[in-house]
Amino acid sequence: MVTITADVPAWLRQLAAALHGELPPPAADAWATRLRALAGTARLPAGLRAVHVWQADTVLPLLAGTADTAAPAALHRAAARGTPADRNTWRSALGPLLLRLHDAAYDRAAVYAEGHTGARDHALANGYSAPEADAYGHAYARLTTEANARACAEAHASALGSALAAAYAADDAPAYADTFPEAQLRAVLRATAAGSTPRVEPLADGLLTALTAARL
Secondary structure (H helix, E strand, O other): OOOOOOOOOHHHHHHHHHHHHHOOHHHHHHHHHHHHHHHHHOOOOOOOHHHHHHHHHHHHHHHOOOOOOHHHHHHHHHHHOOOOOOHHHHHHHHHHHHHHHHHHHOOHHHHHHHHHHHHHHHHHHOOOOHHHHHHHHHHHHHHHHHHHHHHHHHHHHHHHHHHHHHHHHHOOHHHHHOOOHHHHHHHHHHHOOEOOEOOHHHHHHHHHHHHHHHOO
16 A cells, blocks of 8 residues: 555545555555655645646546547646636536446456356256256346446446536546545556556556646
């Protein structure tokens, strides 16, 4: 776990803990040292400028292959310059992005396997032969996995879109911390996972760059 000074914003402590936990041990310790040095040099300005810089320059480019990020990126860049959009504009731009993000982050393989096993075992307990039970399990898993993925993505996009839009429009750092940015980070990591290519290191380095830029 990474420890930084208590006067940093709650959202930064949340993201720092999540990033440190996702980085491999040697890189995690080196990154934590850089973060502590940066956090100790000067107080981070109030508001969400660092978040907007991080989203526009690091997070959204990683998501470009998953969703259309043009509208949210433009809003983040404008907000970083001091002109945040209103709540409705934010919500309209974030909704489609969050829907695609959480759809891509949904662990279909695990949910399918769990659904198949449960349905197969139920069928076996009710007199199906092993091949029939296996086929039943696969049919059930195919039907429910996509339905659950859609429901999960829609729920996240609706709830999170409203909360983020309110925080961004008001430049409200405590409200942003209440949106669980560490959970959003993990969704980005799941959505952008590509084989063995690590995504957490550019996200971690990008956050340090954004913190530096926010002080300029």
